[in-house]
Amino acid sequence: MVLFKRDDIIKVIETCQIKGQDEAIIRALMYINLGYPIMLYGPPGNGKTTIAEHILRYVSKGDNYYRIEATEGMTEYHTIGGFHPLSMSGNPELSKQFIYKDGVITRALQENKNMLIDEFTRAPTTAYSGLFMLLSTGQLVLEHREMVLKRPNNWVLMVTANLGDEGTFKMSAALKRRFIPIFIGYTSRYTEEKVLKEYTPKLSPEIVRAILDFAEETRRLWQEEKSLPQGLSTDGVIKMARYCDISIDEGLDAKTAFTDAAMHQGVIIADETDYVSLQTVNELALKIGSRL
Numbered sequence: 001m002v003l004f005k006r007d008d009i010i011k012v013i014e015t016c017q018i019k020g021q022d023e024a025i026i027r028a029l030m031y032i033n034l035g036y037p038i039m040l041y042g043p044p045g046n047g048k049t050t051i052a053e054h055i056l057r058y059v060s061k062g063d064n065y066y067r068i069e070a071t072e073g074m075t076e077y078h079t080i081g082g083f084h085p086l087s088m089s090g091n092p093e094l095s096k097q098f099i100y101k102d103g104v105i106t107r108a109l110q111e112n113k114n115m116l117i118d119e120f121t122r123a124p125t126t127a128y129s130g131l132f133m134l135l136s137t138g139q140l141v142l143e144h145r146e147m148v149l150k151r152p153n154n155w156v157l158m159v160t161a162n163l164g165d166e167g168t169f170k171m172s173a174a175l176k177r178r179f180i181p182i183f184i185g186y187t188s189r190y191t192e193e194k195v196l197k198e199y200t201p202k203l204s205p206e207i208v209r210a211i212l213d214f215a216e217e218t219r220r221l222w223q224e225e226k227s228l229p230q231g232l233s234t235d236g237v238i239k240m241a242r243y244c245d246i247s248i249d250e251g252l253d254a255k256t257a258f259t260d261a262a263m264h265q266g267v268i269i270a271d272e273t274d275y276v277s278l279q280t281v282n283e284l285a286l287k288i289g290s291r292l
């Protein structure tokens with residue numbers, strides 16, 4: 001059965017909080033229709049999690065899906081299941097016993113619920129051995145339960161990943177191949193201008209231009225000169241605009257408001273352990289600010 005018909009696709013896009021990523025969303029929905037798991041990847045702050053939640057909420061008719069955020073300490077115990085000591089009960093007899101607890105993927109399969117694994121690559125590949133089997137063979141063998149769970153028809157699995165981000169694990173190529181990768185990159189300047197009109201309608205066009213110039217330049221420094229580990233995200237653009245809006249309201253001048261906001265966001269996108277990287281964004285903030 002096709003989950004997303006033409007009308008659904010239009011509705012998903014129209015109701016999505018994330019603007020300017022229509023092509024990626026359409027591609028994700030087409031592959032979901034074909035039954036493939038989706039991996040939304042790209043630099044942080046450009047709407048991966050929001051898009052995945054939006055699609056899952058639409059197809060699951062509300063918050064009726066499982067959602068976890070992967071962590072460094074995540075193991076098969078959390079995803080598939082394992083034995084859990086009863087020691088917490090305080091009863092010495094019980095403390096020697098164990099109960100078997102299902103992990104979140106197992107529960108999703110049993111209850112026929114769709115699934116989002118946010119920040120997928122924060123957990124090591126070993127946390128996903130069961131998931132890998134499930135995606136390869138269409139079934140999950142639960143040894144201790146003497147049970148085999150089948151992947152439900154129309155089961156939707158989406159994951160998000162900040163590929164190459166600090167503190168993430170490199171996914172095994174085999175696991176990566178099980179997903180359809182869909183890139184969520186920086187949206188266009190035109191889209192961001194429209195987004196800011198919604199968030200900060202009173203902000204002057206000069207400041208909006210300065211913020212968008214700053215964003216564009218950080219992305220260029222990242223992409224072309226590799227002097228920054230990432231560019232400013234749309235999330236960062238919105239935060240800058242809101243900060244400028246509120247501080248100008250409170251009497252701050254435009255130049256100071258912009259420069260402050262740019263420096264705050266600069267710390268986030270720069271490599272904070274590298275003086276040169278911090279210096280690069282600070283100089284850029286001052287340069288663009290001086291035009292105001």
Ligand SMILES: Nc1ncnc2c1ncn2[C@@H]1O[C@H](COP(=O)(O)OP(=O)(O)O)[C@@H](O)[C@H]1O
Nearest residue numbers: 017018019044045046047048049050187234235
């Ligand atoms: N293209 C966009 N249009 C509108 N808002 C956006 C866009 N990209 C990012 N945002 C804003 O940034 C916030 C954070 O996005 P999020 O989904 O957490 O990003 P990611 O998961 O890629 O880090 C969103 O809630 C939204 O307010």
Ligand SMILES: [Mg+2]
Nearest residue numbers: 048049118160
């Ligand atoms: Mg996210």
